[in-house]
Amino acid sequence: xxxxxxxxxxxxxLLVVIAIIGVLVGLLLPAVQQAREAARRMQCKxxxxxxxxxxxxxxxxxxxFPPGYVTTDANSEDITNGGYGWNTYLLPYLDQTQLYDRINxxxxxxxxxxxxxxxxxxxxxxxxxxxGDDAWDMSQIVFDPTxxxxxxxxxxxxxxxxxGCAGQGEPGAELGDNPNGxxxxxxxxxxxxxLDGTSTTIAVGERATTTRAVxxxxxxxxxxxxxxxxxxxxxxxxxxxxxxxxxxxxDPTGDVHPPNNIEMEDEDYxxxxxxxxxxxxxxxxxxxxxxSVDPITFAGMGSRNGNEVIEGF
Numbered sequence: 001x002x003x004x005x006x007x008x009x010x011x012x013x014l015l016v017v018i019a020i021i022g023v024l025v026g027l028l029l030p031a032v033q034q035a036r037e038a039a040r041r042m043q044c045k046x047x048x049x050x051x052x053x054x055x056x057x058x059x060x061x062x063x064x065f066p067p068g069y070v071t072t073d074a075n076s077e078d079i080t081n082g083g084y085g086w087n088t089y090l091l092p093y094l095d096q097t098q099l100y101d102r103i104n105x106x107x108x109x110x111x112x113x114x115x116x117x118x119x120x121x122x123x124x125x126x127x128x129x130x131x132g133d134d135a136w137d138m139s140q141i142v143f144d145p146t147x148x149x150x151x152x153x154x155x156x157x158x159x160x161x162x163x164g165c166a167g168q169g170e171p172g173a174e175l176g177d178n179p180n181g182x183x184x185x186x187x188x189x190x191x192x193x194x195l196d197g198t199s200t201t202i203a204v205g206e207r208a209t210t211t212r213a214v215x216x217x218x219x220x221x222x223x224x225x226x227x228x229x230x231x232x233x234x235x236x237x238x239x240x241x242x243x244x245x246x247x248x249x250x251d252p253t254g255d256v257h258p259p260n261n262i263e264m265e266d267e268d269y270x271x272x273x274x275x276x277x278x279x280x281x282x283x284x285x286x287x288x289x290x291x292s293v294d295p296i297t298f299a300g301m302g303s304r305n306g307n308e309v310i311e312g313f
Contacts, residue, residue, distance in 0.1 A: 040128040041273050044161075044206070045286050047124050051162060051204060052284035054093035064190045065203070066090060068164050068171075068183035068246050069229055085245040086164050086183050087125065087226035094124060118227035119156045125226050127161035129272040132209030135159055136223045159209065160226040162280075163247040163269075165202040168302045171246035171267050180303045182282060183246060191282075193304060198283035200310035202301045205247055205259070205269040206277040213272050214260045222266040243267045249302030256295035289313055 059065055066089035084105060091100035102117055121134045135156045163171075167181025182189050182203045194201055207224045208214075229241035247269050250256035257268040259277035264270055271277035276290040282304070289298065293313050300308030 044127045045278055048278050048280050048286045052280045054090040056284050057093045058090055064188050065182055067187045071186055084228040119158050121158050125160040130161055130208055157225045160224045161206055162204050163207050163224050163245055164204050165302055166246040166248050168249055168251050168299055171248055172242035180305055194282055195305040199281055200301055201282045201304050202279050203282045204280040206271040208270040208272050211264055214262055214264055214270055249299045252296050252299040256299045258291055258293050258295055258298045259289055260291040
């Protein structure tokens with residue numbers, strides 16, 4: 001008898017198999033993406049927890065939290081009178097002692113020999129969900145370390161995902177202002193100054209590299225760095241470089257932009273995590289605050305001494 005050949009797949013059967021595989025991939029891919037984002041979100045929270053521990057260790061050593069940034073002239077009226085930021089003082093507590101030892105704090109942060117320092121990438125200060133560049137090309141910066149002609153040029157400044165909280169007002173405080181946050185110009189805040197409760201007062205939050213994640217139109221970069229602010233930096237809105245280091249929760253009598261708000265500006269908080277952003281509270285805990293939080297509640301969390309009652313966030 002002639003030997004029968006095995007029956008091959010018909011074209012219809014092959015198309016059915018391909019279609020089934022496509023459906024399975026379509027079902028599994030979102031689950032895989034969600035699992036990856038959950039892992040990234042957990043890593044981000046862990047990194048912020050380490051920063052919270054560093055803040056408390058600094059406080060134990062100095063009796064105060066680090067200044068939001070130190071001005072080169074404490075008596076200057078100029079809000080662009082910038083200097084080293086709060087993260088530079090935490091470097092020894094973030095396993096970055098060698099980097100810290102290379103900084104001469106008697107120099108302005110515009111000195112050329114610091115270029116290799118302020119361009120240094122610190123992985124623990126970068127949210128894993130944010131795929132933005134590791135550094136900012138600060139092409140609009142103008143150096144004026146002497147108060148005269150200075151040196152004009154552009155620098156590359158390492159990015160951070162975690163700006164401090166200056167309170168409810170604008171991060172760029174003028175001389176004589178009295179910000180109500182934890183980290184601001186020449187701040188010297190200790191635990192005894194936090195009257196609203198350390199578990200409900202924000203110390204540090206997240207900020208995405210751009211508004212692309214939350215704004216469908218009018219998108220722009222939201223630069224944040226760990227190092228410091230330049231003496232004369234202005235962003236496109238003409239605001240001071242304090243926004244590079246700090247954010248705010250907003251004025252409860254005016255505009256308040258909770259995390260990932262569609263109208264966010266470059267001094268606000270945001271993230272690539274769906275639904276909100278992480279924040280370090282002053283007690284060192286890390287809390288995920290929803291984008292749907294009540295705006296007045298969120299504004300109150302930026303104040304250390306406003307007597308706000310914070311519930312349900």
